Amino acid sequence: MTIGTKVAPFSLKPWFSERVWGKSDLKPWYEETGTTELVGEAWLTGPQCLVESGPYTGQTLASVAEKMGGEFPLLVKILFPADKLSVQVHPDDAQATAMGETRGKTECWYVLEAEPGATVALGLKPGVGAKEVAASVESGTMELLLEHVPVSVGDMLFVDAGTVHAIGPGVVLLETQQTSDVTYRLYDYGRPRELHLEKGLQVIRPKTQAGKVASRKMDGFTRLIEQKYFVVDRFDVASADEVTVAFDGAGCLVGLAGRGVVITGEGQLEIAPGKAVVVPVGNASVIVETGSGVSFTRCVAPV
Template sequence: MNKRMMMMTGVAPFGLKPWFSERVWGKKDLTPWYAETGTTELVGEAWLTGPQCVVETGPLAGQTLASVGEQLGGEFPLLVKILFPADKLSVQVHPDDAQAKALGETRGKTECWYVLEAEQNATVALGLKPGVGAKEVAASVESGTMESLMEHVPVAVGDMLFVDAGTVHAIGPGVVLLETQQTSDVTYRLYDYGRPRELHLEKGLQVLKSKTQAGKVAPRMMDGFTRLIEQKYFTVDRFEVAAAGEINVSFSGPGCLVGLAGGGVVKTIDGDVELSLGKAVVMPSGGGSVVVETSVGALFARCVAPV
């Protein structure tokens, strides 16, 4: 079983060390997710499968995910993060693949958000109100009324939201989100509440869409897990192991497991890889499965790039 996983790429599953991205809207304290971040600055994002993340286990230990791309058969297709906003993120938009390439970028950025924590009455801004287009957005940026043109969606723990490319969106304080997206950091900032950061109005207005497929996604019960979302670029599932035991987890394409509560180990031919809170275990290719073993129970996500 695990031998098959290794045969696809020559690399067994391995653990990654999160990389912490400093942001003006972030936090200094990321407990209980992380005891320390290695910086005294505000951290807004923990990149779990970013190109800068360092391999912690197996023969590739000490190398970055970007540097082992050749052994994995190419760039890892998913960028998985945990977002920790203590203040409002900018109002922003991402291009789709065609738009990104026309603007000289490698690919677009379609993403989704799984709500890990949410205060009472928490919301996210997702999409424009009916009848709002680029002209109205441009005028609202000038007048400082951008937020009033957006749909504000109430969220609770366990919600999944699809953020289609072209969707104008923003995240505020009061939530912690697991974000799964195409491996891309192309972001066009439309509005930033007067903070002295660069805006990308020309490109942002060019790629925004008045209407997209963005919104909440209803979960689907599957055989042994919950399907949270299934889209062109990613599928995200939730697994719950209530007590001591083990579960078989299959992969149809390259992906990762992310620890969300409890803990356990992923059994591989290179030995056990710890599955712990806020960290990713990368499965380099599909066509195989792994066993997750726990002595205390575990909650984890499986994020996969379909092939």
């Protein structure tokens, strides 16, 4: 849903989510996190992220969206696993609504860093269904039922609702997803956290569309993924150059490397690694200029 028609683009301060599988040091992405606890996720467009520019400075993204009569449709994060995440699954919209939730959770992962041999678990092996999953939780063998996919920097992976999945150490991922945190934890390697096996087994799909997505060269950018809930593109702008970035729906720019300036009708905003600039209306465009080169993604919720 588009937030409104009178809100200029603005920058957001990341919100750091503490996780048992996270890291204490997120450099070079972030110099500090404001906590001594392990951080697993930097939420770039989370409802609680604070606006850093413009008339709404200091307010949360959720409060700005509410004022404009809507909700920002994409939750964009950077994940920093130092240990295995739980094996989990998310419902689709219909399943989530039936369970009393607002919406489901379909997502994608863009690989920013990957150690040699890094993998993610994406889907179940052929012939495996809810019955086998339940038995494997009891026996502690669930990892053996998962498809483990090798990943490298620049890979894009689609994770549709109903896909059993897990992420391990050795990667840093940019995650773009529906604005939802509905997660059913199926297996957690013996850690003392709550499981949601009953709900999770109800939404598992043995076969999904999850997997690597081939990128496509477009006019001035690279299309990484195009799906119902999001379109993610990468722009690589050379030094002393500029590019016009159009938005066909509400979305954001996320800095990956280098620095640049986002020029809007109301002024200039910095684009830097690990920071988001929100463009809250569709049918809009901004200009990105750089002195020494900049790379960023455009994440859009199609109208």
